[in-house]
Amino acid sequence: MGAVAALxxxxxxxxxxxxxxxxxxxGQPDATxxxxxxxxxxxxxxxxxxxxxxxLFVTFEQPAARGDAQVEIGLCxxxxxxxxxxxxxxxxxxxxxxxxxxYTLFGEAKVSATTGTxxxxxxxxxxxxxxxxxxxxxxxxxxxxSDYLLDATDYQGRHLAPHGDGTSMLxxxxxxxxxxxxxxxxxxxxxxxxxxxxx
Numbered sequence: 007m008g009a010v011a012a013l014x015x016x017x018x019x020x021x022x023x024x025x026x027x028x029x030x031x032x033g034q035p036d037a038t039x040x041x042x043x044x045x046x047x048x049x050x051x052x053x054x055x056x057x058x059x060x061x062l063f064v065t066f067e068q069p070a071a072r073g074d075a076q077v078e079i080g081l082c083x084x085x086x087x088x089x090x091x092x093x094x095x096x097x098x099x100x101x102x103x104x105x106x107x108x109y110t111l112f113g114e115a116k117v118s119a120t121t122g123t124x125x126x127x128x129x130x131x132x133x134x135x136x137x138x139x140x141x142x143x144x145x146x147x148x149x150x151x152s153d154y155l156l157d158a159t160d161y162q163g164r165h166l167a168p169h170g171d172g173t174s175m176l177x178x179x180x181x182x183x184x185x186x187x188x189x190x191x192x193x194x195x196x197x198x199x200x201x202x203x204x205x
Contacts, residue, residue: 137199
């Protein structure tokens with residue numbers, strides 16, 4: 007009973023239980039506490055402190071898709087767009103060959119805290135995949151998941167997910183998007199690899 011009193015009575019306990027549940031993976035994406043950020047809030051919220059869920063969005067602006075047409079890209083294109091993310095979320099880009107189920111993590115996009123614009127330059131596929139069609143997704147991911155992915159290494163200390171710093175990585179693939187990814191407010195485009203190789 008002393009622990010309940012230390013938390014501010016049963017009211018304090020009622021607030022703590024959903025937060026702990028959300029942190030342990032049992033909550034909905036909306037339940038992610040904004041105080042769980044381990045990086046500066048300017049990297050997390052895109053300048054949106056208390057955005058309503060219906061005001062949240064992510065869009066691709068570069069490369070610009072027109073209708074159902076597939077945009078041609080080189081091996082290492084730069085993707086750009088605009089966003090308004092919920093507190094406690096970061097923007098990740100992932101992709102997959104259109105005929106496959108496995109997603110490849112491309113990394114966390116750099117999001118402006120003041121404008122919400124974002125960008126990420128990444129390698130899409132391998133050099134020999136000229137002509138392949140890829141689906142590219144930009145999805146908000148909870149900070150705790152983003153930090154987990156960025157911290158993951160193999161037994162030799164090599165990162166499993168791209169960091170955007172030019173260091174080599176093994177590449178992390180999965181048949182699912184990162185846990186609790188906010189697909190409702192994400193965006194996607196379809197691209198075709200051109201013959202332009204090299205980064």
